Amino acid sequence: MTGDLKLVEEPQKQLSMHPKKFALWLFIITVIMIFAALTSAYIVRQGEGNWMVFELPMELWVTSGIILMSSITMHWGYLAAKRDELEKVKLAVGITTFLGVAFLVGQFYVWGALVDNNVFLVGNPSGSFLYILSGLHGLHLVSGVIFLIIVLISTFKYKVHSKNMTRMQMCATYWHFLDALWIYLFIFLLLNH
Amino acid sequence: MATADIHITQEAHHDDHEHHDEHHGNFWTTYVFTIDHKMIGKQFLITGIFWALIGGALSVIFRLQLGFPDMQLEWIRPLLGQWVTPEGKLDPEFYLALVTMHGTIMVFFVLTAGLSGTFSNFLIPLQIGARDMASGFMNMLSYWFFFISSVIMFISLFIETGPASGGWVIYPPLSALPQAVNGSGLGMTLWLVSMALFIVSQLLGGINYITTVINLRTKGMSFSKLPLTIWAFFITAVIGLLSFPVLFAAALLLIFDRSFGTSFYLSDIFINGEALPNQGGSPILFQHLFWFLGHPEVYIVLLPALGITSEVIATNSRKPIFGYKAMVGSILFIAILSFVVWAHHMFVTGMDPFLGSVFMLLTLIIAVPSAVKVFNYLTTLWKGNIRFTPAMLFSIGLVSFFISGGLTGIFLGNSAIDIQLHDTYFVVAHFHLVMGSASFFGLMAGVYHWFPKFYGRMMDAKLGYVHFWLTFVGVYMVFFPMHYIGIAGYPRRYYSFTNFDTLNTFSDLNMFVSIAAIITLGAQFIFLFNFFYSMYRGRKATLNPWGSNTLEWTTPLNPGHGNWPGEIPAVYRWPYDYSKPGAKEDFIPQTVPFSETPESNLPHENELIKLESDTDEDVIVVDEK
Secondary structure, three states, X not given: OHHHOXXXXXXXXXXXXXXXXXXXXXXXXXXXXXXXXXXXXXXXXXXXXXXXXXXOOOHHHHHHHHHHHHHHHHHHHHHHHHOOOHHHHHHHHHXXXXXXXXXXXXXXXXXXXXXXXXXXXXXXXXXXXXXXXXHHHHHHHHHHHHHHHHHHHHHHOOOXXXXXXXXXXXXXXXXHHHHHHHHHHHXXXXXXX | OEEEEOXXXXXXXXXXXXXXXXXXXXXXXXXXXXXXXXXXXXXXXXXXXXXXXXXXXXXXXXXXXXXXXXXXXXXXXXXXXXXXXXXXXXXXXXXXXXXXXXXXXXXXXXXXXXXXXXXXXXXXXXXXXXXOXXXXXXXXXXXXXXXXXXXXXXXXXXXXXXXXXXXXXXXXXXXXXXXXXHHHOHHHHHHHHHXXXXXXHHHHHHHHXXXXXXXXOOOOOOHHHOOHHHHHHHHHHHHHXXXXXXXXXXXXXXXXXXXXXXXXXXXXXXXXXXXXXXXXXXXXXXXXXXXXXXXXXXXXXXXXXXXXXXXXHHHHHOOOOOOHHHHHHHHHHHHHHOOOOHHHHOOOOOOOHHHHHHHHHHHHHOHHHHHHHXXXXXXXXXXXXXXXXXXXXXXXXXXXXXXXXXXXXXXXXXXXXXXXXXXXXXXXXXXXXXXXXXXXXHHHHHHHHHHHHHHXXXXXXXXXXXXXHHHHHHHXXXXXXXXXXXXXXXXXXXXXXXXXHHHHOOHHHHHHHHHHHHHHHHHHHHHHHHHXXXXXXXXXXXXXXXXXXXXXXXXXXXXXXXXXXXXXXXXXXXXXXXXXXXXXXXXXXXOOOHHHOOOOOOHHHHHHHHHHHHHOHHHOOEEEO
């Protein structure tokens, strides 16, 4: 008798990804929203006129190059970690950290070049925006460098390898994001300065 | 007789949380620096109640000024000190501070943190079947950032120059220049610091809520089986995640304008005939950035209340929610629209009239999903087997406010009518009904409904009824007359109307409103007594006092850390199988498989069982008895 059959259907396991990685992506979205707000404010404010036009310092090209290179070395380190080439991982993450610091120093020189150019934080908003955008990005980059240093320390403790990639992946994601964010800001400034 | 019994779910299950159940922390780890989502939810609730009392008290003080402009306020001097002038009147600048702080506290600290913080934290893991939030540590940080932010905002109430007083929207240049008003000095700085920390708290919370809902659902809990509460909390968190960073950007630029001399929002300002150095800024820019958060914030406040209402109304009507998919769809649609209507707060800023009509059109479209929700609430109630619990009354009250307050939104959304009504008491009446009171009633409904799960005891229903009726009638007595006052042209945020002959006509109505406001605030003390008394002395609750389907009622009476002592139950059906024809009882919890309810299954549900039995044929154990 089928009426007496007791069939228990199996509920499906729900799709999910690593919670920490997912949370990182959500954090990246909040950072995107901050910069979207600031660059929109920039465009709205520019549209209202009374906008001082000045040449962007050439140093920005150098710093942009540095951060692009750091993304390449980051990816190199990531691939090396996947293949368990631990010495290369140390080297790659070390170079990336160094390039990150170099970028920050470079941005500081950019500010110096701006001051030489008579563009100050206080003054026409076109200059203030440049300081705020680069400064806020720099602040996020500091957090990225701290993350890199944490990963670097764990590489020296041999805790980063193909079986333990979570931290490395998150660091790479965040670093590539910060790189892409800067490239966006740079192109945005080139087009709208 | 053949019996086939398949237990595929009996896989070896190891969970470290089971060991934690035996472990009891000390006072500090249990009640203060806890990472348990239930305790964090309660922390948010208690802090929210504390803020609600302060916010309510502030409103009564300025209602005294508005209703009784000639009243002697000498008796309140012990509390307010120098804010009562030597003539026994309220200081006009302090009046502005009261209005500002009332708005800030109620919108952010009570209805955002107190509502979302309490119920998202408490209900998300319990209703989706998770041990805890994705990151308990981040959750703890979220509360403590909120706590520090609260402390700073609280301190700002007591400083000599007074708290921020440029309105809760803190428009520059008023908020940017300390010369403008006393509150724009240190008070405003503290406001900005406090709100920056508040935003961090909200983002930490929001990231956690979204991650948890997406990644930690129990077996079988697909998105189409989520309770509507979770849908609402989830979308609320998404809105918060997208809009709070924008407020942060706006506040950041304001901080630079105030403290570092930049000119993002300031231009061509003369004070006492002397020009300020700031050139090239635009105060309208701030309004754009602020309202890009500010409008979604309305739905951050309202959506959790609507979610709670959906759950409470379905449970207490003993009927499935009408139009589950339409409810989810309208939440999503409202969320999307909330990001493209912000400029309806700025119709009179001199914006392009064509742009105004675009924003007007988008604004009026919000009436469609809102009406869908109202329709579905009413049709759920229709011919239901209604149980008027206090939570149910508050939910029905919410629907009432949502209708009466929502209708005036259609007027205000018109850019032409807004010219007359902008910044009058009509606006105040509108948003206090549709956003303030409706969300507050959602909060109350949630507290009454989930109190048994909070503390394992029941709140007293009779006191609940008294609380409901006094509050419900009180709210209408306060805000209904305000519509007339507003249409007559009374502007909001004015200290006094006695200097204007045209505005003397409604002083009796203002008096009425003030008395009603005092009664309404007084009624809340009934709730407070009920809440704290029931916490310790209330009737012991049963495991599922409301006969509800959702997962939180399958936990022990006082669930420990990890929520379920054994395995997390799996989910087989949606949460709204109430009064299903043929069923033995008038509710079937989500954990009951279709195979156990052959008497009430619909054809397509029987298909589901067959489907499973086909694929799992090899595991069928036929037990011949």
